[in-house]
Amino acid sequence: MAIEFPEFIVPFLPWIRGIVGLSLVGVIFLGAMGAVWLERKLSADIQSRVGPCRVGKYGLLQLVADAIKLFTKEDLKPRNADSLLFNNATIFMMGSVFLMLVAIPVGAVFINGVEYPLAVTEMDISVLYIEAMSAISIFGIFMVAYGSNNKYSLLGAFRNFARMVGYEVPLGITVVSVAVMTGSLNIVEISRSQGLLWNIFLQPLGCFVFFVSLMADMGRLPFDQNESEEELVAGWITEYCGMRFGLGFFAEYIHMILGSFLVALLFLGGWNVPGFVANNPVLGLIAPTGFLIVKVVFVLMVIIGLRWAVPRFRIDQVVDLSWKKLFPLALLNLVWAVGLGLYLGA
Amino acid sequence: MEEKLGSNEMIIHLGPQHPMQPGPFRLNLKLKGETVMDAEIELGFIHKGIEKILENKTYLQGITIVDRICYLVALTNEECFVGCTEKLLGIEPPERAKYIRVILEELTRIQSHLLGMGEFGEFIGFVSMFMYTIREREEILGLIDMVTGARITHSYLKFGGVRDDLPAGFKEKAIPVLNNLKKSVDDFEQMFHTDRIYRERTVGVGVLTADVAKSLGVSGPALRATGVPFDIRKNEPYLVYKDLDFKVCTETAGDCFARVQLRLNEIRESIYILEQCLDQIPGGPLFPEDTPYGRRTPVMRVPAGEVFHRVEDPRGEMGMYMISDGSDKPYRVKVRGPYYPTLQALPPLIIGTTVADVAAISGSMDGCTSEADR
Amino acid sequence: MVLKNIKYAIRNIPKPPVTRMYPEKCTELSDRFRGLQILDKSKCIGCGICANTCPNVAIKIVKAPIAPGSEKQRWFPEIDIGHCLFCGLCIDQCPKGALSSGKEYTKGVIKWKHKDLLMTPDKLAREVELEKGDER
Numbered sequence: 057m058a059i060e061f062p063e064f065i066v067p068f069l070p071w072i073r074g075i076v077g078l079s080l081v082g083v084i085f086l087g088a089m090g091a092v093w094l095e096r097k098l099s100a101d102i103q104s105r106v107g108p109c110r111v112g113k114y115g116l117l118q119l120v121a122d123a124i125k126l127f128t129k130e131d132l133k134p135r136n137a138d139s140l141l142f143n144n145a146t147i148f149m150m151g152s153v154f155l156m157l158v159a160i161p162v163g164a165v166f167i168n169g170v171e172y173p174l175a176v177t178e179m180d181i182s183v184l185y186i187e188a189m190s191a192i193s194i195f196g197i198f199m200v201a202y203g204s205n206n207k208y209s210l211l212g213a214f215r216n217f218a219r220m221v222g223y224e225v226p227l228g229i230t231v232v233s234v235a236v237m238t239g240s241l242n243i244v245e246i247s248r249s250q251g252l253l254w255n256i257f258l259q260p261l262g263c264f265v266f267f268v269s270l271m272a273d274m275g276r277l278p279f280d281q282n283e284s285e286e287e288l289v290a291g292w293i294t295e296y297c298g299m300r301f302g303l304g305f306f307a308e309y310i311h312m313i314l315g316s317f318l319v320a321l322l323f324l325g326g327w328n329v330p331g332f333v334a335n336n337p338v339l340g341l342i343a344p345t346g347f348l349i350v351k352v353v354f355v356l357m358v359i360i361g362l363r364w365a366v367p368r369f370r371i372d373q374v375v376d377l378s379w380k381k382l383f384p385l386a387l388l389n390l391v392w393a394v395g396l397g398l399y400l401g402a
Numbered sequence: 403m404e405e406k407l408g409s410n411e412m413i414i415h416l417g418p419q420h421p422m423q424p425g426p427f428r429l430n431l432k433l434k435g436e437t438v439m440d441a442e443i444e445l446g447f448i449h450k451g452i453e454k455i456l457e458n459k460t461y462l463q464g465i466t467i468v469d470r471i472c473y474l475v476a477l478t479n480e481e482c483f484v485g486c487t488e489k490l491l492g493i494e495p496p497e498r499a500k501y502i503r504v505i506l507e508e509l510t511r512i513q514s515h516l517l518g519m520g521e522f523g524e525f526i527g528f529v530s531m532f533m534y535t536i537r538e539r540e541e542i543l544g545l546i547d548m549v550t551g552a553r554i555t556h557s558y559l560k561f562g563g564v565r566d567d568l569p570a571g572f573k574e575k576a577i578p579v580l581n582n583l584k585k586s587v588d589d590f591e592q593m594f595h596t597d598r599i600y601r602e603r604t605v606g607v608g609v610l611t612a613d614v615a616k617s618l619g620v621s622g623p624a625l626r627a628t629g630v631p632f633d634i635r636k637n638e639p640y641l642v643y644k645d646l647d648f649k650v651c652t653e654t655a656g657d658c659f660a661r662v663q664l665r666l667n668e669i670r671e672s673i674y675i676l677e678q679c680l681d682q683i684p685g686g687p688l689f690p691e692d693t694p695y696g697r698r699t700p701v702m703r704v705p706a707g708e709v710f711h712r713v714e715d716p717r718g719e720m721g722m723y724m725i726s727d728g729s730d731k732p733y734r735v736k737v738r739g740p741y742y743p744t745l746q747a748l749p750p751l752i753i754g755t756t757v758a759d760v761a762a763i764s765g766s767m768d769g770c771t772s773e774a775d776r
Numbered sequence: 777m778v779l780k781n782i783k784y785a786i787r788n789i790p791k792p793p794v795t796r797m798y799p800e801k802c803t804e805l806s807d808r809f810r811g812l813q814i815l816d817k818s819k820c821i822g823c824g825i826c827a828n829t830c831p832n833v834a835i836k837i838v839k840a841p842i843a844p845g846s847e848k849q850r851w852f853p854e855i856d857i858g859h860c861l862f863c864g865l866c867i868d869q870c871p872k873g874a875l876s877s878g879k880e881y882t883k884g885v886i887k888w889k890h891k892d893l894l895m896t897p898d899k900l901a902r903e904v905e906l907e908k909g910d911e912r
Binding site for chain 2: 778779780781784785788794807808810829830831864865868871877
């Protein structure tokens with residue numbers, strides 16, 4: 057994408073890029089705060105109670121109060137904790153999440169009928185890049201759990217490894233099957249190609265396997281064995297307090313938002329809108345992005361609601377599920393996708 | 403439990419403060435990876451010295467103390483104590499008072515089972531189950547509140563009868579609540595039966611055999627889930643249970659699933675008993691006639707003697723052995739609580755399972771540590 | 777598989793919440809709720825049976841005027857809220873029926889000093905405001 061800038065702006069371009077980038081970081085955190093608010097309110101609705109309601113209208117500023125509390129807490133470190141791992145673990149987690157964010161387009165604008173996707177970078181292999189970066193977050197969680205010098209966290213760390221190893225494989229295979237059917241690894245291309253029919257109708261099994269693997273990847277119930285509060289007293293993040301904990305907490309929610317974006321872009325049609333909307337000057341600016349955000353919020357609500365509605369697996373059942381049930385289904389989906397791709401391409 | 407550790411083993415305390423426990427006790431586990439190799443229970447964190455306190459209080463004051471042995475099922479504890487004293491005094495409450503006592507105790511049983519099921523759901527990760535059952539429990543507590551004046555630690559029973567009669571319109575308020583509860587219990591049963599994750603967590607987990615249970619002295623739902631039909635309300639009926647028609651629920655599997663299913667069935671039986679009581683309750687006085695016992699208890703010198711009385715607590719068999727020496731304070735009261743033997747059955751069951759199962763098994767026993775420690 | 781649970785959860789969403797917004801809306805107390813006791817000075821004879829019956833030794837019998845501003849004093853019960861269980865045994869055992877249950881359980885029962893927790897007979901008879909004498 058190449059926009060010609062007027063002459064007088066060019067010396068200031070790095071500054072403008074820097075400011076836009078930093079404000080995007082702020083927007084991401086605002087999005088995470090919104091996701092936490094949504095979780096608290098939705099869980100309260102399921103359980104017939106009210107949720108946050110005192111701080112700000114409808115409790116919207118509750119997260120601001122929580123962030124202030126987290127900033128002002130004392131920073132404790134256990135005596136025998138590994139300094140290097142303990143200090144840098146949650147920063148590492150946050151970093152891996154931001155690396156993933158770089159490649160995901162948050163929407164598109166149609167100016168004069170030409171589509172400009174809103175992504176920080178547009179890579180040819182963006183789907184593969186996102187997969188690889190999400191695998192880095194395993195290290196973050198292990199650093200958190202191992203560096204705490206706590207037996208409960210250690211149990212959480214081992215469970216985490218067992219889970220992640222099993223679920224990265226079906227996740228990757230379903231993503232590859234979508235890419236095979238579309239013919240490109242670029243996430244913008246995949247989103248564009250769903251103009252006629254969403255991928256969820258072409259590959260329903262793939263969508264199901266991807267969704268379940270994504271829930272396991274993010275560590276949401278029913279797959280949150282590493283932080284199961286009832287057995288392991290907050291599991292992997294027991295020893296963290298203050299903003300160290302806050303970074304890990306927000307990293308998990310940003311990962312959740314990213315996962316919803318992935319589902320919406322890969323399977324639910326991305327930002328495709330009918331032709332007449334795209335050509336409309338005003339609607340073309342806001343409608344595609346708005347449509348995508350609506351889909352993302354819907355997927356987010358499904359992910360959040362599922363946490364409060366079902367019990368939790370045991371760790372050996374989780375591993376069993378991934379290798380014996382999801383892996384063959386993912387392979388089946390790959391075969392189906394290859395066949396469908398050949399048929400559609402022919 | 404040996405302190406010597408092998409190559410991969412570590413000792414972990416599911417300690418006195420833990421989100422998982424129904425009350426403070428320390429469970430030492432020797433883990434190899436995730437498997438439990440050895441287990442040991444330590445009690446005594448909530449010992450209140452109730453049996454010693456009872457020696458220095460009169461019998462009337464003792465009713466408020468016995469309330470606090472297990473604060474969730476206070477009325478059954480009071481029934482045990484008052485029953486012992488009435489046996490020593492040689493008096494018996496009239497029919498209406500007996501029916502009122504049965505009504506309140508069955509209501510207590512229902513709310514205790516609802517709370518136990520909710521806690522079990524929470525221990526296996528199903529947090530919303532706790533909220534669902536608590537919502538139903540509120541209605542039942544409202545009924546108990548209407549009669550006794552308090553939701554917990556009621557101090558409602560008196561020697562020879564009960565303190566207050568049922569309020570006007572109690573039956574009209576109770577019947578819709580019980581009908582709603584029947585529908586909710588059906589909903590919960592459906593949710594438990596069709597949920598695949600729940601079945602994988604509970605079927606075949608923590609199997610207690612009938613021989614082990616009988617030799618340890620386990621009673622209550624944990625024993626009935628192994629197939630032994632032992633219920634004090636049928637074996638040694640007290641109050642008006644011999645006039646009521648109900649059956650003793652049993653299951654044969656003895657695992658966590660069977661125990662929870664048994665509690666659901668017991669709630670249904672209790673609702674049936676309540677409906678019969680509300681139909682059959684006679685009019686009449688609340689205290690035996692021609693005796694000085696009434697709402698205002700006279701100064702009592704209980705005749706010397708020893709007596710043992712037991713009742714069916716929601717958790718099992720609760721008994722009290724009372725020795726009186728003729729004065730106005732008991733000489734010795736020994737309480738036999740139902741949860742202590744069930745806790746002793748826990749370590750053999752959890753050896754060989756994973757940490758996640760420890761939570762499930764100890765939650766399905768539905769205990770109140772306050773009762774084990776007294 | 778897990779559909780029943782999800783259906784139950786979704787069915788719960790439109791139902792109204794069962795929790796109350798305290799302190800704007802207070803609990804509805806039942807008729808037999810046992811709050812702070814009310815003393816009827818005309819019936820009390822100062823026998824001390826309530827003090828003997830209390831399981832926690834919360835009642836002491838003290839001298840107090842029989843009416844506000846009167847010279848004559850009689851023996852009346854004084855209840856220590858810090859020790860009272862609100863069990864109602866004193867109300868049951870009174871031979872003249874001078875004590876009965878009120879409904880206050882937050883007003884006037886939360887104090888800063890122990891001497892303010894001693895509910896004098898004037899406060900029990902509701903001749904004096906329950907919150908009087910609070911020093912912060």
